[in-house]
Amino acid sequence: EIVLTQSPVTLSLSPGETATLSCKASQSISASFLAWYQHKPGQPPRLLIYGASNRATGIPDRFSGSGSETDFTLTISSLEPEDFAVYYCQQYGGSFMYTFGQGTKVEI
Amino acid sequence: QVQLQESGPKLVKPSETLSLTCSVFNASLSRGSYYWSWIRHHPGKGLEWIGYVFFSGHTYYNPSLKNRVTMSIDTSKRQFSLKLAAVTVADTAIYFCARGTNWFDPWGQGILVTVS
Numbered sequence: 419e420i421v422l423t424q425s426p427v428t429l430s431l432s433p434g435e436t437a438t439l440s441c442k443a444s445q446s447i448s449a450s451f452l453a454w455y456q457h458k459p460g461q462p463p464r465l466l467i468y469g470a471s472n473r474a475t476g477i478p479d480r481f482s483g484s485g486s487e488t489d490f491t492l493t494i495s496s497l498e499p500e501d502f503a504v505y506y507c508q509q510y511g512g513s514f515m516y517t518f519g520q521g522t523k524v525e526i
Numbered sequence: 527q528v529q530l531q532e533s534g535p536k537l538v539k540p541s542e543t544l545s546l547t548c549s550v551f552n553a554s555l556s557r558g559s560y561y562w563s564w565i566r567h568h569p570g571k572g573l574e575w576i577g578y579v580f581f582s583g584h585t586y587y588n589p590s591l592k593n594r595v596t597m598s599i600d601t602s603k604r605q606f607s608l609k610l611a612a613v614t615v616a617d618t619a620i621y622f623c624a625r626g627t628n629w630f631d632p633w634g635q636g637i638l639v640t641v642s
Contacts, residue, residue: 462632468628469628508573508629516563
């Protein structure tokens with residue numbers, strides 16, 4: 419099973435700042451199989467990034483993803499008030515399984 | 527656009543079977559390369575993938591739950607379902623259904639199921 423480890427657990431920032439979230443895989447994965455989600459209470463997770471670096475439909479360009487093999491990053495530039503949420507990375511592929519990271523909370 | 531909606535009992539007794547259905551709107555379940563999936567979110571914890579069912583009925587489950595999980599699909603009704611047997615309080619969570627490829631999109635709104 420591929421384990422995804424996200425860091426930091428919590429990120430305390432102010433609106434207008436840049437958030438840099440890390441997702442490390444326990445073994446090399448194809449970037450095609452790496453996605454990022456935003457999750458707010460009372461809502462389903464929202465797909466932000468797929469294929470490591472492609473923004474999903476309707477996602478603002480302040481969200482960007484990068485990385486390869488075992489190291490992936492989600493960057494949120496110029497944080498807006500609505501960006502404060504929990505963010506998860508997710509991979510598909512190892513033994514036909516999906517796994518999620520444990521999440522990073524971006525708080526004010 | 528494609529929409530998903532979970533339904534089922536919101537309260538289940540310990541040792542009983544949790545049963546949920548996901549209804550899919552504006553999409554056919556009988557074709558495509560989608561993995562119709564169930565994912566849960568424990569209060570205060572992260573997301574856990576439970577498993578998926580393919581249009582053919584083929585299933586794949588998270589090994590940590592596979593002994594208790596059964597999924598099925600009814601393409602004529604545009605529904606797929608989840609059964610989780612022998613539940614405990616640790617199965618209390620918000621259960622989401624979602625359409626999967628290499629990622630999940632869209633998701634249902636989720637249903638909070640309490641085991642008590």
